[in-house]
Amino acid sequence: MIQLQETKKEILxxxxxxxxxxxxxxxxxxxxxHHIIDKGNKVDFYFELENLRRYKLEGLWEGLKVDTAHLSDYGKTEFEGNKKWQEWAAKAMDLFTDSEVKFFDLQEKQKAKEWIGQ
Structure with a gap:
């Protein structure tokens, strides 16, 4: 499940x-x-991964399609979680994009928010 959160940063x-x-x-x-890139901005992401079990196959496929179409549109991407595979996924994403990608442990919430500028 993805639950969107409010943010004051327009590109986040x-x-x-x-x-x-x-x-x-x-x-x-x-x-x-699209709302962000249509204004000529790069998109930043702040993803909090808690009790994330897995992707359903169609969810993984849809995510890959979106990412492939927009890799050059991404600015900073922050993943916050508590599983080793989540950290590895963030590092893998960092290899395929020019954007900055970082992983923070869930206990580093304040540090993660400062890095993303929230």
């Missing part, structure tokens, strides 16, 4: 992700990306 998409990530969840984020 903030979401809490838990349970299973589905195609429907990813589809909530895609129009927000």
């Amino acid at each position: 998409i903030t979401a809490e992700m838990s349970g299973k990530i589905t195609k429907k969840g990813i589809e909530k984020i895609h129009p927000l990306i």
